[in-house]
Amino acid sequence: MSRVVVGAHYGLRDWLAQRITAAIMAVYSVIVAVVLLFGQPISYPVWRDLFAQGWMRVATLLFAASLAWHAWVGVRDILMDYVKHDGLRLASQVVVLLVIAGYVGWTIEILWR
Amino acid sequence: MSSAAAKKTRPKYLSLTALLFEIRLPLPGWVSILHRASGALLFLAGVWVLFILDRSLASQDGFELAKHYLKLPLVKLSLLVLVWAYCHHFCAGIRYLFLDLDKGVDLKTARLTGGVVIAAGLALTAYFGAMLW
Numbered sequence: 001m002s003r004v005v006v007g008a009h010y011g012l013r014d015w016l017a018q019r020i021t022a023a024i025m026a027v028y029s030v031i032v033a034v035v036l037l038f039g040q041p042i043s044y045p046v047w048r049d050l051f052a053q054g055w056m057r058v059a060t061l062l063f064a065a066s067l068a069w070h071a072w073v074g075v076r077d078i079l080m081d082y083v084k085h086d087g088l089r090l091a092s093q094v095v096v097l098l099v100i101a102g103y104v105g106w107t108i109e110i111l112w113r
Numbered sequence: 114m115s116s117a118a119a120k121k122t123r124p125k126y127l128s129l130t131a132l133l134f135e136i137r138l139p140l141p142g143w144v145s146i147l148h149r150a151s152g153a154l155l156f157l158a159g160v161w162v163l164f165i166l167d168r169s170l171a172s173q174d175g176f177e178l179a180k181h182y183l184k185l186p187l188v189k190l191s192l193l194v195l196v197w198a199y200c201h202h203f204c205a206g207i208r209y210l211f212l213d214l215d216k217g218v219d220l221k222t223a224r225l226t227g228g229v230v231i232a233a234g235l236a237l238t239a240y241f242g243a244m245l246w
Contacts, residue, residue, distance in 0.1 A: 019213065022206050029203060037244060044176040051170055071159075074152045096156075103159050110167050 018073040021066035028063040057111045064107040068100045141227040147234075148205040151198035158195050189246065196241050201234035 040046050050056055075096050083089040127136075138146070169179040182188055208230050211217050217226050 019210060022210065026203065026207065029199075044173045047176060048170060071152075071156050074149075075156055078149065078153060099156075099159075103163060106163050106167070110163070110170060113171075 014073045017069050021070040024066040025063055025070065028059055028066075031059070051111065060111055061108065064104055068104050072097065072100055139224070139227075140231070141223050144205050144208065144227045144230050147201055147231070148209075151202040151205075154195070154198045155202060158198075161191075162195070192245075193238065193242050196245075197234060197238040200237040200241070201230070204230045204233045204237070 035050065036042065039050075051060070076093060079089055079092050079096070083092055165179050165183070168175040168182075170176075183192065208217070208226050211226075212223075217223060
């Protein structure tokens with residue numbers, strides 16, 4: 001069976017990206033779960049100091065960046081499956097991209113306020 | 114795609130009662146649709162999570178306010194749903210990573226791991242729920 005290859009191969013790239021970002025977020029999730037469950041009880045100073053540390057800020061930013069790409073691929077897949085009208089789908093995708101950009105921007109603002 | 118097979122009319126069997134009571138989604142199918150639903154929910158809930166994180170890190174007052182807010186019954190329940198969504202998405206995602214590597218693709222194993230994923234998602238939710246409150 002012959003297949004016509006079209007597009008810019010973004011399918012494979014995004015498929016792979018979704019899996020790599022998933023692995024990054026899984027590692028971060030386990031670290032945070034361990035800190036929350038086995039670290040000091042969370043009071044404001046503990047909570048603030050946790051996010052004041054350089055490694056935690058960088059790790060959280062890496063998590064946010066991974067989440068952005070991962071969520072974009074996932075939500076785009078959902079929209080491609082269910083929204084059949086081209087214009088409506090394109091508009092939804094633009095809204096989703098804006099929301100994701102907003103999430104990342106807000107995360108940076110929270111981390112480096 | 115214009116082959117005769119593709120154009121053959123097939124009987125449809127999709128009444129509401131059929132969907133609700135007769136067509137059974139196999140266990141890996143439940144894992145799959147719940148993975149999608151939990152993913153969509155986590156995306157939509159991002160604004161809420163960021164809002165709480167923002168307030169809790171802003172100041173001592175903000176932290177106390179967030180703490181008080183998270184004790185409201187409806188908020189607790191919503192957070193628990195979100196914790197479940199995260200745990201299920203996490204467990205199901207790990208299963209998919211193994212499936213991508215051709216591990217556990219035979220029917221028997223796939224059904225078994227599907228059940229394990231659903232159970233693990235619920236167990237982790239119960240564990241975190243108990244730890245949080």
